[in-house]
Amino acid sequence: MEHVPRTDISPLIARSWLLVPASKPELFEIAQASDADAIIIDIEDAVAAKDKAQARADTVEWLSTGHRAWVRINDAASEFWSTDCAALKDVEGLEGIMLAKTESASHVDDTADRLPEGTRILALVETARGVLHVERIANAPATFRLAFGTGDFKRDTATGDDPIALAYARSQLVIASRAARLPAPIDGPTLSTDALADGTRLAKEMGMSGKLCLTHTQAAAINAGLAPSPEDVAWAHAFVRAFEESGGKITDGSDLPRLARAQKIQAQARDFGIEAEATALEQLNY
Incomplete structure (x- = not known):
């Protein structure tokens, strides 16, 4: 597929953040040509441990051939984090890093220390510890924006799907972002397309201005839902x-x-x- 230039939407205000499995490089160009405001190539949860080396190599190759994207790397406590940072350190097309399972400001600081100065870091908060420490995470110098990993958070806390069950955590991200003078945070994905409109409306009502998505077909609806009517x-x-x-x-x-x-x-x-x-x-x- 021929490379299609992306619409120039600043990541400060980007609405739809499309997660693309790094193990499926055939999807990279499809994502690039989609309506998504931002692309995140995922070498964390979307890739099995045995496939991470190849997925990482495919990601670096794609970003080194005139393409640009964010990359979700493995969390700072994992065995893959150091290798992820080293592989991406000098990649020209890297827009920034999404750091999985951010639980402290030191996770952000340590990641920033291994990357070029000024590398933007999306701190993905997806555990109870992360929410508990979200104020400090938001104020870490390299934190660019917060994102809420709803799936892992529900697993970590045994929280249900009812929006009220996640209201406190969402509010904590919104308040911490505002207090730290960051852009409004990015909400987690809505897996059901039928529930996407309600999920996007909820994110906006909670004060969030972006939303993760797992398929490019959801991007247009998210963009419309998070923009003024x-x-x-x-x-x-x-x-x-x-x-x-x-x-x-x-x-x-x-x-x-x-x-x-x-x-x-x-x-x-x-x-x-x-x-x-x-x-x-x-x-x-x-």
Whole structure:
């Protein structure tokens, strides 16, 4: 398949994060051409121990031939972590690292020490210890963004599938991210396509701005669900216009918070390239 350049969405605001098994290099190009805002080649849970060496080599080869992606490496307590870091240290196409089962700031620090200065690290929090120490993880100098590994967290804590069971953990990631001035965190995947809309809506409601996915077919729905709706953007444009036409007059204590929300929505619309549809809706209603 011919290489297709990816849409330039900053990882600071990326919505769909597609995990691609490193043991299936035939999927790399499919992922590259998908709607996903970011690609993560997975050499951790998606690869059996006996296959990790070959998967790691295939990943390095692909990233060394004009392609770019993040890579999920094995956790810092595993026997594979050191080899993963060494193999990826000088790879030109590496966007950054997702560190599996991050449980302390030292896991992030130690990983950063083995990689080139400035390498971005997504700290994947997926255990009780990780949630307990999430504030320190968020404040580690190399932490770029937090992500929530829901599957492993449920296994570690015997938590069920009901959203309320994971609400505390999700909130901890959101609060820690905000307090550390990080982008909003990335939620775990929704395995059922039928439940994807609800899962994406939940992530947004909890204050998360990204979501992992295991298949490229889910990316478009996640992108739409985590972006402002055309109605939101039309409201934002109308509110800002009315505010400016009034000369910036403050009528009550809600005006400035609403202005900040409207300006944020406008920025997201520009970043995600969804202004045209919203503008058409606004003109229809104006």
